[in-house]
Amino acid sequence: MADMDQNKLIEKIARLKQERRAVILAHNYELAEVQDIADFTGDSLELSIRAAETEAGVIVFCGVTFMAETAKILSPSKTVLLPVLAAGCPMADMANAAELRDLKARHPGAEVVTYVNSTAEVKAESDICVTSANAEKIVSRIPVGKEILFVPDRNLGQNIINRTGRRMILWPGFCPTHRRIENAELERRKREFPNAVVLAHPECNPEIAPLVDEFLSTGGICAYARKSLAKEFIIVTEIGILHRLQKENPGKVFIPASVQAVCPFMKLIRLEDVLRSLENMEYKVELPRELMDRARIPIRRMLEMSK
Template identity: 45%
Template structure:
């Protein structure tokens, strides 16, 4: 059952959706929603996807108003790519623990310790950090980005240490890795993997490379403690594609629980189980129907990036999209 999210007890979900639909038309707006948002937010969005897909859609749409249902760096990315558009975020407090793990001053100091290194920043970073980076990436294209860098160049990867560790093992590239983490993915522990594997031995196990248990999962795979059959380390979009194509009827999903809504909606005949019900991002869940309605009605809260900073950050983002 969907959670009741509305402070105005006289307003039903159906009424809020109707208001949002009318306001969207009035404002000529599009609504972008991340996979981790509540199901009712995903259902009314013009686009649902990961950070890369949201960035691409924001850049390509002709709509003058973008409502970004996600966290703040996603709205910043949209503003960087589309400076002529009005970019709104329904709740300005929707931050990101991973993005907060490094700032531009820390990155500049790290670069000074490794002159000439290529800086690859996960998209979960502030505009200031992107401006100091050579490439951005998502979990979906991070390996492609790393492999595109000449082998004689040193790589600084930030800020997700779990994704960095996974990429180092997958590509064999020597990399310096920033010790940052997402509080949600870091909460996924090896014991959760073991418990769910034991409880659902026939289910396929889909895990995000940012998860804190990825390194141990790879170890379990190598030593045979976890069967390689049915275990897949995938980006969010990779998970969704795999679930649709697989003949399996049951899946255990090791990432933020919001993505299960999209999987269940696309594959109603299949069963999708969370690795643990607690794996939920409190920042993503700040976005509600009421706040989306208010944002469109009042044109709040506008997210913009200073033009010179945006120009520097745009290069790293455009290299990500090109790859």
């Protein structure tokens, strides 16, 4: 019965999506059933590129607020819908424009490098955005000797410092979900699965580095798992990604480093919400034009430098 209800929901979503000329984008951490009905599933960078390129007039963004805002900033003439308003990101909310302006005033001439997991007003104060997929490459290209302020994720920032040797001033933000993954738990998993390749997201605590084989974005983890000849992988990030990994690689085994690594905000959007969003055309992402114009500059610079 539950399956029948779900099938009806999926049919209704598909019909309405066509009528509205909509595209559904979902982050790799979303609920499995939402990932399954999406036209495209990916990480923040992949979703930004899709949002910028799509011909559809309506984007239903199954992710969190900053992602839907980024889609709107890149496609201001399109209607961008976030199905659940409460789907925010605590890390993004750890930085605000006024405090960033204060920090900039204390470091005149510094390059402000901002993780896309940030509010539109913080992006508008930034020189360039990065995602976990391109942060290392972009930071490496900033001229040596230029001071860098990295906002808002201190863990991603420290992981980049460790890999590039570049000095950066780190904003003290962090992801509460990735913080739940502890070394002791990962060590236990590695003892249980000694042949497994360990793939971690760079939002994790940098102290985990000696236990990790590769730090990758969620899109990077999916690509690595597809190409690798290994059969077992310990996945050190939010566990929503396991659905896609298992679906794309049925012959391989994916073990979560921690079953505690669940982002409650990424689990708020259900199929019912996607349907309601399309029916009522809610909730529309609206941002002041002047703010979008300023926030678009660092995002566009990032997309240019990621090519």
